[in-house]
Amino acid sequence: MIRYIAGRLLSILLTFFVMSLIIFLMMHAVPGGPFDGNDMPVSDAVKAKLNASLGLDKPLYVQYFKYMWGVLHFDFGVPFQSPGETVLELLARAWPPSLILGGLGVLIGAPLGILLGMAAALRRNTWVDYLASAVATLGLTIPVFVTSMMLILIFAVWLGWLPASGWGKPNSWILPIIAYATIPLATYARYTRSAMLDVLNKPFVTVLRAKGLPERKIIFQHVLRNAALPMVTVFLPMFIGTATGSIFVEAMFRIPGLGAYFVSSIELRDYSLEMALILMITMMFCVSYLLSDIAYALLNPRIRVGGGER
Amino acid sequence: MTPALELRGLNKSFHLKTKGGFFPSYTELRAVRDVNLVLPTNSIVGLVGESGSGKSTTGMLAMRLLEPTSGQILVDGTDITMLDHIALKSFRRKMQVVFQDSYSALDPMMTLQQIVAEPLHIHHIGTLSEQKAAALDMLERVGLDRRYGGRYSHELSGGQRQRVAIARALILKPTVLVADEPTSALDVSVKAQIINLLLDLQKERGLSILFISHDLSVVRALTDEVAVMCDGRIVERAATETIFTTPRHPYTRALLDAIPVLNPHLRRTRMFLSREQINAATPRLRAIDLAAKCDPSAIPQLVAINTNHHVEAIVT
Amino acid sequence: MRLVDIENLTVDFPQHEGTVQAVRGVSWHLAAGESLGIVGESGSGKSVTCMALLRLLREPPAKITADRLELVGENMLTADRHKLASIRGRVAAMVFQDPMTAFDPVFTIGHQIIETIQAHRSVSKSQAKAEASSLLAKVEIKNPAAMLESYPHQLSGGMLQRAMIAMALSCRPQILVADEPTTALDVTIQAQILQLIKGLQSELGMGLVMITHDLGVIAETVDRVVVMYGGRVMEEGPVQSIFDAPAHPYTQALLRSIPGQTPGRHRLIEISGGSPSPVHPPAGCPFHPRCDRADAKCKETPPFMAIAESRHAACWRLP
Numbered sequence: 048m049i050r051y052i053a054g055r056l057l058s059i060l061l062t063f064f065v066m067s068l069i070i071f072l073m074m075h076a077v078p079g080g081p082f083d084g085n086d087m088p089v090s091d092a093v094k095a096k097l098n099a100s101l102g103l104d105k106p107l108y109v110q111y112f113k114y115m116w117g118v119l120h121f122d123f124g125v126p127f128q129s130p131g132e133t134v135l136e137l138l139a140r141a142w143p144p145s146l147i148l149g150g151l152g153v154l155i156g157a158p159l160g161i162l163l164g165m166a167a168a169l170r171r172n173t174w175v176d177y178l179a180s181a182v183a184t185l186g187l188t189i190p191v192f193v194t195s196m197m198l199i200l201i202f203a204v205w206l207g208w209l210p211a212s213g214w215g216k217p218n219s220w221i222l223p224i225i226a227y228a229t230i231p232l233a234t235y236a237r238y239t240r241s242a243m244l245d246v247l248n249k250p251f252v253t254v255l256r257a258k259g260l261p262e263r264k265i266i267f268q269h270v271l272r273n274a275a276l277p278m279v280t281v282f283l284p285m286f287i288g289t290a291t292g293s294i295f296v297e298a299m300f301r302i303p304g305l306g307a308y309f310v311s312s313i314e315l316r317d318y319s320l321e322m323a324l325i326l327m328i329t330m331m332f333c334v335s336y337l338l339s340d341i342a343y344a345l346l347n348p349r350i351r352v353g354g355g356e357r
Numbered sequence: 358m359t360p361a362l363e364l365r366g367l368n369k370s371f372h373l374k375t376k377g378g379f380f381p382s383y384t385e386l387r388a389v390r391d392v393n394l395v396l397p398t399n400s401i402v403g404l405v406g407e408s409g410s411g412k413s414t415t416g417m418l419a420m421r422l423l424e425p426t427s428g429q430i431l432v433d434g435t436d437i438t439m440l441d442h443i444a445l446k447s448f449r450r451k452m453q454v455v456f457q458d459s460y461s462a463l464d465p466m467m468t469l470q471q472i473v474a475e476p477l478h479i480h481h482i483g484t485l486s487e488q489k490a491a492a493l494d495m496l497e498r499v500g501l502d503r504r505y506g507g508r509y510s511h512e513l514s515g516g517q518r519q520r521v522a523i524a525r526a527l528i529l530k531p532t533v534l535v536a537d538e539p540t541s542a543l544d545v546s547v548k549a550q551i552i553n554l555l556l557d558l559q560k561e562r563g564l565s566i567l568f569i570s571h572d573l574s575v576v577r578a579l580t581d582e583v584a585v586m587c588d589g590r591i592v593e594r595a596a597t598e599t600i601f602t603t604p605r606h607p608y609t610r611a612l613l614d615a616i617p618v619l620n621p622h623l624r625r626t627r628m629f630l631s632r633e634q635i636n637a638a639t640p641r642l643r644a645i646d647l648a649a650k651c652d653p654s655a656i657p658q659l660v661a662i663n664t665n666h667h668v669e670a671i672v673t
Numbered sequence: 674m675r676l677v678d679i680e681n682l683t684v685d686f687p688q689h690e691g692t693v694q695a696v697r698g699v700s701w702h703l704a705a706g707e708s709l710g711i712v713g714e715s716g717s718g719k720s721v722t723c724m725a726l727l728r729l730l731r732e733p734p735a736k737i738t739a740d741r742l743e744l745v746g747e748n749m750l751t752a753d754r755h756k757l758a759s760i761r762g763r764v765a766a767m768v769f770q771d772p773m774t775a776f777d778p779v780f781t782i783g784h785q786i787i788e789t790i791q792a793h794r795s796v797s798k799s800q801a802k803a804e805a806s807s808l809l810a811k812v813e814i815k816n817p818a819a820m821l822e823s824y825p826h827q828l829s830g831g832m833l834q835r836a837m838i839a840m841a842l843s844c845r846p847q848i849l850v851a852d853e854p855t856t857a858l859d860v861t862i863q864a865q866i867l868q869l870i871k872g873l874q875s876e877l878g879m880g881l882v883m884i885t886h887d888l889g890v891i892a893e894t895v896d897r898v899v900v901m902y903g904g905r906v907m908e909e910g911p912v913q914s915i916f917d918a919p920a921h922p923y924t925q926a927l928l929r930s931i932p933g934q935t936p937g938r939h940r941l942i943e944i945s946g947g948s949p950s951p952v953h954p955p956a957g958c959p960f961h962p963r964c965d966r967a968d969a970k971c972k973e974t975p976p977f978m979a980i981a982e983s984r985h986a987a988c989w990r991l992p
Binding site: 516 | 714715859860886887892912926928930931934938939948963
C-alpha cells in the first residue's frame with residue numbers, strides 16, 4: 048500500500064511538470080502578449096521595456112525554467128492585471144468566497160442528493176422515484192444562471208427576503224449557495240439512485256432478506272456500504288470540481304471570487320496567474336483521485352485483503 | 358489415416374500478477390501441460406474435467422484462438438502453429454467452434470440469416486443471394502423454419518440459439534468442430550434435441566467433433582472416445598465405454614462415482630477422496646506389462662495399458 | 674402439523690408485453706422431518722413458488738394470491754414485515770444457487786453468520802462467534818477460525834456453499850429450502866454438498882425442500898417429489914414410485930430423455946418443441962403441445978387427481 052501511494056505521488060509530480068510544460072507552451076503559442084490589447088495601446092518601445100522588465104524578452108525555455116524555479120519556492124510571480132500583489136496574495140483574497148460558495152454548495156447539495164437518490168432507489172417506480180428523477184433532471188438541464196436568476200427574482204425582488212447580490216453579510220450567501228447546490232444535488236441524486244439499484248438487484252440482498260435481517264439493517268449496513276464503493280471514486284473529484292467556484296453563479300450574484308480570473312487571465316495573457324490557476328486545479332484533481340483510490344481500496348476487501356484462491 | 362485433429366505436447370502457461378507496483382511479480386499458472394490428443398476423422402472425442410482442469414483452454418488452443426506456449430496442433434496433418442495470419446484465415450474454414458453461451462456469441466443486431474451467412478461473407482464464398490440461400494438451407498437443416506431467417510437472436514429460446522450457433526459453425530463445411538459445453542446451459546428436455554442434432558450432423562457430414570463437457574452423462578451418449586483432464590493434464594484416455602466400465606485412474610473413478618444415480622433404490626453413502634489422496638493413489642505399473650514400450654520414471658506419465666487405453670501412472 | 678401448506682398459489686408479474694404467469698395454481702405440503710423435491714425446467718415456476726412462500730419476491734411487481742400459504746401454521750399472506758423477518762432464517766432458512774454471489778463481498782463470512790445469529794437470538798457477539806465456528810466445523814470446514822476471518826472472494830464455490838449451509842442452519846430452522854444448491858458447482862463438489870445436506874437434514878430432523886432441474890439430484894436426496902411444468906404441478910408422489918412408474922407423460926418423457934443411461938453412442942429420445950410461453954401459456958395442460966398422447970380434451974385444464982396410494986397427477990389420459 049505504501050509503495051503504491053509512493054508510486055502514485057511520483058506520478059503526480061510527473062503530471063505536474065508535464066502539465067506545466069504543456070500549459071506554458073500553449074499559452075505562448077497563442078499569438079499576442081499582455082500588452083497587445085486594443086483598449087490600451089502602447090508604443091513598441093514601451094512594450095519592449097515592459098516585456099524586458101517582466102522577463103518576457105528572454106527565450107522561452109529560460110522563461111519556463113525561471114518560472115518553475117520560482118514555483119518550487121512557492122513564488123508564482125505577479126499577476127499582470129493586478130501588479131500591486133503577488134499571485135499567491137490574489138488567490139488568498141479571491142479564493143475564499145469561491146471556496147465557501149462551492150464548499151457549502153456541495154456540503155448542502157451532496158447529502159440532500161444522496162438522500163434523494165436513496166429514497167428514489169428504495170421506492171423505485173413510485174411517485175417518490177418519479178419526483179426525484181424530475182428534480183435531478185431539472186437540476187442537470189436548467190443552466191445554473193437561470194436558476195440564479197429565478198432565485199433572485201423570487202426571493203430578492205418579489206419577496207424581498209434576501210439581498211440580490213454582494214458578498215458582505217452571511218445572509219447574502221444564502222441565494223448563491225442554494226443556486227450552486229442544485230448541481231451536486233442533481234448529480235449525486237442520479238448517481239446514488241443507480242448505484243443503490245445496482246446493489247439492490249444483487250443476489251446477496253435476497254440472501255440477507257432470507258436470513259431475516261431487518262430491512263433497515265440491510266439497507267444501511269449492506270446496501271449503502273456496497274453502493275458507496277463506486278461512489279467514493281467520483282465523490283472527491285466532483286468536490287474539487289465544484290470547490291473552484293462557478294463563473295456563472297459568481298457573475299450573477301456579483302461575488303468577488305476566483306471565477307472571473309479564469310476568463311480574464313486568458314484574455315489578458317496574464318501568464319503567471321493562468322499558470323498558477325491551472326496548476327492548482329490539476330494538483331487538486333490529482334490528489335483527490337489518489338485519495339479516492341485509497342478510500343476505494345480501504346473499503347473494498349478484494350483490494351485491501353488481496354487475492355485468495357480464485 | 359491422418360487424424361482430423363492432433364495435439365502434440367501442447368502446453369499453455371498464463372502469468373498471473375501476484376504483486377503490483379514498480380516491480381511486479383508473477384506466478385506461472387500451467388493451464389495445459391503436455392497434452393497429447395488425437396481426434397480421428399469422422400469421430401467424436403469427449404474432453405471431460407472439472408472447472409479449472411484446462412479442458413476449455415485446450416479447446417481454445419486447438420482452434421488457435423489462444424497461442425500455445427509450446428507444442429503442435431495438426432489439422433489434417435498440417436501444423437497450424439506454424440501458419441501466419443493469412444494462411445491461418447483460410448485454414449479456419451476447416452475448423453469451427455460452438456460455445457456454451459450462445460446468447461453472447463450471437464450478434465444481437467444481425468438477423469439469423471445474416472449471422473449464419475457471415476462466415477461465407479468473410480471467406481468470399483458465393484454471391485450474396487447464394488450466401489443467403491445457403492444460410493436459409495442451413496437454418497432449416499438445424500431444425501429452424503426458414504422464416505426464422507429474418508428474426509433476431511433475442512427472440513429465440515436457449516435451444517434455438519444453440520441451433521443457430523451450430524448452423525453458423527457448419528456452413529463452411531468444416532472438418533473439425535470444437536464444441537465447448539454446448540448443452541450445459543440448456544434445459545433437460547431441449548438438451549436431448551441438441552445432442553441428437555450433433556449426432557446426426559456428425560454422421561451426415563463426416564465431421565470430427567471435440568466435445569468439451571463436464572457432463573459425463575452427455576459424454577457417454579455422444580462420444581466414441583474420452584480424455585479425462587485434471588490440473589491441465591490428461592490423466593486417462595480410452596474408448597468411451599472403457600472409461601465408464603473399467604476406469605483405471607483414481608481421478609476418473611472419483612469423477613464417475615460423483616455422478617448422481619438415477620435410481621432412488623440405489624442410494625448410498627459415498628467416500629470422498631481429497632486431491633492429495635487421489636494423487637497418492639496414482640497407479641504404479643511395471644514397464645513390462647505395458648502395451649507400448651516405456652521407460653521407468655518416478656514422475657507420473659501417460660502410458661498405454663492397452664492399445665486404446667492410456668492412463669497416467671508411475672512406471673517401475 | 675404441516676411445516677408448509679400451499680393451496681392454489683398463483684404468482685403473476687405484470688409487464689408491458691402482458692402478464693407473466695409464473696405460477697398457476699400450485700398446491701403442495703411438507704410434513705415435519707420430510708424431504709420434498711421440486712423438479713422442473715427453467716420457467717416451470719419451481720423457484721418462484723418457494724420465493725413466494727417466504728414472500729421474498731418484490732411486490733409489486735409480483736402479485737401473489739393463494740387459498741392458503743402457511744409456514745408452520747403462520748399465514749404468510751397476511752404476515753407483516755416484522756413477522757416475515759422473524760420467520761425467515763429462524764423458522765425457514767434458504768440456500769441459494771450461486772454461492773459466489775450469495776455473500777456480501779465487503780464483509781467477512783464470520784460477520785455474515787454472526788449477524789444472522791444475532792438477528793434472531795439475543796446472544797453475545799463472542800458466543801455467536803463461537804457458535805459460528807462450531808457450525809462451520811459441522812459443515813466439514815477444516816479451519817473454521819480462518820474461514821470466519823475470510824472474505825467471500827478468497828474462497829472457492831464449494832467452500833462458500835458449505836458456509837452458506839452453516840449460515841442457514843445457524844438458527845436451527847425447522848425447514849431448509851435449497852434452491853439449486855449444487856447447480857453452480859463441479860460434479861464432485863455437488864456430490865459432497867448433497868451428501869452434507871442430506872446428512873444434516875436427518876440429523877437435525879428438519880424439513881427439506883430441494884428445488885432442482887436435475888432428476889439425478891432428486892433420485893439421490895428426497896422422499897417425495899413434485900414435478901412442475903409451465904407453472905403447474907404435473908405429478909406428485911413418493912420418489913421411488915415416481916422413478917419406477919412415472920404417471921404423467923411429461924415425467925415419462927423427461928426420464929426417457931436423460932442421456933447416459935445406456936451404454937454406447939446413441940440417439941436420445943427427445944421431447945419435441947420448446948417450453949411454453951409464460952405470457953401466453955397453452956390452454957389446458959401446459960404440456961399438451963409437446964405431448965404425443967394429447968387429444969382435444971387436453972385443451973381443458975385437467976384436475977389434480979389421486980391416481981394411486983399417495984400419488985397425484987394432472988392428466989386427462991390417466992390411467
